[in-house]
């Protein structure tokens with residue numbers, strides 16, 4: 001018998017209690033009602049013994065490299081006789097069948113070219129054996145070209161035949177799966193994605209990420225690590241983490257969705273340059289990053305944004321998004337309130353504020369080294385706290401970071417702060433706002449005057465943009481949208497609160513809950529503590 005997690009809560013009704021043998025000692029083992037586990041019977045040479053394997057978080061969690069990592073651990077008990085073993089096997093089996101949150105059938109897409117091109121190896125060697133031990137059946141597709149996974153999900157798959165979709169690769173591969181699933185869900189529900197203000201229908205299936213990419217920011221920000229085994233165990237356990245998705249439009253035409261970084265200026269230029277250097281693997285970003293830094297290009301334009309409600313905090317409040325985050329809960333509640341009542345703030349007469357049906361827009365013009373929107377922290381191995389360390393995964397907002405023109409040295413100081421504990425926003429040329437929607441128009445935009453004419457705020461903002469700087473000709477940058485280059489610089493962005501769900505549970509607080517430990521208590525009793 002093999003159990004891969006044994007999670008026992010105190011004060012729960014006891015289902016089964018027996019004296020078993022553990023490492024040559026007699027121990028009292030109690031099975032409580034709340035027991036999460038995966039298991040299957042295994043052949044054992046000793047007919048009168050049973051073995052339990054436990055999934056627990058790695059007890060060596062104090063080592064920094066092991067932080068937030070989960071590992072498979074084994075505990076072996078020996079039973080007195082076959083009947084006792086069968087009773088345990090059956091009781092646990094019954095309990096497991098009640099855990100409907102755990103996926104039984106998964107659709108897996110592997111990008112064989114992600115990162116260091118080890119996606120297939122990582123899946124086959126480290127993940128597939130765990131799925132099979134958990135009795136999860138899989139349908140595995142190794143992609144043959146870009147957008148293979150997206151188009152397959154959009155048109156071909158019978159989504160009712162699986163309990164979740166797994167992508168093996170980087171942020172780009174995750175983005176493909178998100179596009180496939182979100183678009184499919186909208187077309188099945190006859191929702192038009194081209195309307196920027198359209199409420200979208202949430203996706204029913206959860207998505208799992210087995211990290212094998214170059215940045216792995218989405219996996220890292222939702223689990224606290226980029227470890228494939230940890231991700232596999234989150235999938236097996238049936239964890240669920242809601243996540244915001246930004247829709248990006250140009251001229252009332254849908255362009256793309258984004259879940260992590262939307263970056264114009266610095267990150268757009270890094271990506272544009274790095275695409276030509278894919279052969280370098282993940283280090284292309286460092287190379288292009290250095291090159292872009294030395295180029296030190298700034299861009300002129302106008303940003304207009306709709307601030308988030310005050311109860312969602314602000315990007316510098318030091319409240320981190322953690323498992324079962326209260327801010328994200330508030331965000332979801334706000335969303336429900338707002339759909340019934342779009343006006344939450346009275347218009348104020350101010351030349352830099354525009355009113356629309358759902359609040360007060362603020363308009364900022366300037367010369368920017370970078371304009372970044374982080375819908376989540378964007379923590380990744382390169383920047384363990386991320387682009388916006390206090391951004392939330394599922395609050396319905398994105399943190400809009402405006403980095404104005406500054407000296408090379410100051411910009412370098414700002415960049416370096418992404419890699420240490422210093423506050424990257426505490427600099428005179430950087431400002432950050434928590435927003436629900438925003439627009440950007442580069443200077444000299446011809447197109448923006450046509451943007452969303454149905455909306456009062458849109459019209460006023462566009463007029464301002466088009467008349468403010470009639471004769472400048474600074475070049476445009478590109479938007480980096482989760483690692484894809486957007487074809488337009490003029491964009492409108494709306495955050496859709498909790499549009500998708502991941503097989504993850506967010507980053508957990510501290511270390512006490514991180515570890516499931518067990519101990520043999522004096523008198524040969526065995527108990528577990530969470």
Ligand SMILES: CCCCCCCCCCCCC/C=C/[C@@H](O)[C@H](COP(=O)(O)O)NC(=O)CCCCCCCCCCCCCCC
Nearest residue numbers: 170171172213214215216217261289293383415418482483
């Ligand atoms: C001086 C060191 C400065 C380090 C600054 C690091 C900031 C890193 C923030 C990263 C945010 C990542 C957001 C995620 C984006 C991904 O969706 C997206 C796609 O990922 P995929 O290829 O895996 O599919 N990835 C990206 O767009 C890559 C962005 C990575 C940017 C790295 C920039 C490195 C900058 C180095 C500057 C060096 C200056 C040195 C001067 C002496």
Ligand SMILES: Nc1ncnc2c1ncn2[C@@H]1O[C@H](COP(=O)(O)OP(=O)(O)O)[C@@H](O)[C@H]1O
Nearest residue numbers: 114115143144145146169170171172173213214
């Ligand atoms: N079989 C394939 N051949 C070429 N490109 C692919 C294939 N499968 C997926 N892609 C594309 O590769 C790009 C990068 O994928 P990703 O998994 O994010 O790797 P990385 O993190 O190294 O950038 C994505 O834009 C994705 O659409």
Ligand SMILES: [Ca+2]
Nearest residue numbers: 375392393397
């Ligand atoms: Ca968010």
